Amino acid sequence: MDFKLTPEQEALRKEFEGYAEELMKxxxxxxxxxxxxxxxxxxxxFTKRTHERLAEKGWLVRHWPREYGGMNAPIVEQLIYSEAMGYHRVPAGDIISVGMIGPTLLAIGxxxxxxEHLPPIARAEIYWCQGWSEPNAGSDLACLVTRGVRVGDKYVVNGQKTWTSNAHHADWCFMLARTNPEEKRSRGLSFLLVDMKTHGITIRPLCGMEGSHLFNEVYFDDVHVPVENRVGEENDGWRVTRATMNFERSGANSFAGVRRSLDDLIAACREIEWYDKTLADNPLxxxxxxxxxxxIEAGRALAHRIAWSQEKGEFLQAAHLASASKVYASELSQRFxxxxxQVFGLYS
Ligand SMILES: Cc1cc2nc3c(=O)[nH]c(=O)nc-3n(C[C@H](O)[C@H](O)[C@H](O)COP(=O)(O)OP(=O)(O)OC[C@H]3O[C@@H](n4cnc5c(N)ncnc54)[C@H](O)[C@@H]3O)c2cc1C
Known part of the structure; x- marks a missing residue:
């Protein structure tokens, strides 16, 4: 593969970088x-305002089809966008709305x-949350127990979700519920779209040690969900959860973010003195x-390879690599x- 950008892509990169700098002012x-x-x-x-400004330019979902608010842009352009925004730490699009439910609906909705749902996401008007994890279903998600019982033309949902990021700001939730308790594990689950204003939903904050409020517990007590809000077939929800592979999910923004942090760290090392020399002079x-x-460069190469595979239509291959990229990016952030x-010692 050729890593070099074409002149048009290079111009686009500059445009993204310039606007990213402006947004961050x-x-x-x-x-x-x-x-x-x-x-x-x-x-x-600030996050919402930034999303709105990006949406006005049509950039929030550039890679989506035009009829749903996108620009039909090639996946490689989306990667360049992600890298530019990631490097400048711009909140460039809600990962759950733009990155998860949008592509899922495009593929299977x-x-x-x-x-109903894609144009408002493209305009940054509505936000989604992801109702998958439960108190006893995390890594092993397939053992989830929240029930969805079919009664006429609706499901009656009862159960509890946890770690639900941003539920307190979300307008909608996509969730997995067990609609056939006779079936085991990943069989018997359905993928439902739930309006967060529906009667019977209670949201409780789960605050972090430092006081931040990202996570929530979400309780469903006899929540009525219309059958037309099911994505895919009944009891086939597991397949739906795996449908997001066709869109840019290379992790390019994560690698660009760590690159930015490293640049900042290097700049600090050039300034801070220790025994008459700067930290940057220390060979260790x-x-x-x-x-x-x-x-970071290896991660970036992996991200480019994923986008390249996606553009060639090798979606399965790209999906495997995207999982590898996710693990690699998470571990790289921890190593960073x-x-x-270690470099800053007690100051850190
Ligand atoms: C930043 C963040 C945002 C999140 N947002 C959401 C969200 O919006 N919606 C949502 O539904 N969920 C969300 N989650 C939850 C996340 O998906 C779960 O935390 C994840 O699935 C792990 O589940 P758990 O926390 O219950 O850990 P566990 O599954 O209990 O795992 C705990 C530890 O045990 C290890 N482990 C587990 N099983 C095995 C095994 N069989 N063999 C060996 N080791 C094992 C794991 O590797 C881990 O180290 C979020 C999590 C994070 C960190």
């Missing part, structure tokens, strides 16, 4: 350094569901920074944080 103080702040009311306002530190740089802590 409005970032409130604390945005870049405090996760607690990002999830505060003020942080959420009915035409009515697409018409130089070695660690170089190692991180190589690992660990090394940054």
């Amino acid at each position: 409005d970032a409130p103080p604390g945005w870049e350094t405090s996760m607690e702040f990002q999830y505060s009311d003020e942080g959420w306002e 009915s035409e009515e569901q697409k018409q 530190i130089r070695h660690r920074l170089a190692q991180l740089s190589m690992e 944080s660990s090394i940054a802590c």
Whole structure:
């Protein structure tokens, strides 16, 4: 594969970078350094405002078909967009709405569901949350027990979800419920779209140690969900959950984000003095920074390979690689944080 961008793609990259810098001029103080702040009311306002500005330019879902608010853009362009926004720490699109339910509906939703839900996501008007994890169903999601009982033209849902990111801001929730208790594990689940204003839904905050409010517990007590809000066939919800593979999910923004953090760390190492030399003069530190740089570059190459495979239509191959990229990016962030802590010592 050829890693070089075409002149048109290079121009696009510059345009994305320029707008990303402009957007971040409005970032409130604390945005870049405090996760607690990002999830505060003020942080959420900035996130929403930024999404709206990106939506006005048509960039939020550039890679979606035009009829649903996109620009039919090639996946590689979406990767360039993700890298530019990731590097500048721009909240470039809600991962759950734009990154998960949107592609799922595009792949498997009915035409009515697409018409109803995709354009408002493209316009950054509505937000979704993901109701999958339960108190006893996390890594092993297929043992979830929330029930959906079919009664005429609706499902009556009872159960509890947990770790539900952003449920307190969400307009809608996509969830998995067990609609056939006779079936085991991943069989017997259905994928439902639930309006968060429906009677019987209770949201309770699960705050982080540092006080941030991202997660929630969501309780469903006799919640009525119309049958037309089911995506895919009844009891075939597991297949639906795996349908997002056709859209950009290379992790390019994560690698660009770590690259930015490394650039910041290197700049600090060039300034901070220790025994009459800067930290950047220390061979041990130089070695660690170089190692991180190589690992970020390997991640970036993996992300580009995924986008390249997707463009060639190798979706299954791209899906495997995307899982690898997700694990690699998560572990790389941890290695970065660990090394940054070692470099700064007690200050970190
Ligand atoms: C930032 C963030 C946002 C999230 N947002 C959402 C959301 O919006 N909606 C949602 O539904 N969920 C969300 N989750 C939940 C997430 O999907 C679960 O945390 C995840 O599935 C793991 O489940 P768990 O926390 O119950 O851990 P467990 O499944 O209990 O795992 C705990 C530990 O045991 C290990 N382990 C588990 N099974 C095995 C095994 N068989 N063999 C060996 N080791 C094992 C795991 O690797 C892990 O280290 C979010 C999580 C995070 C971190």
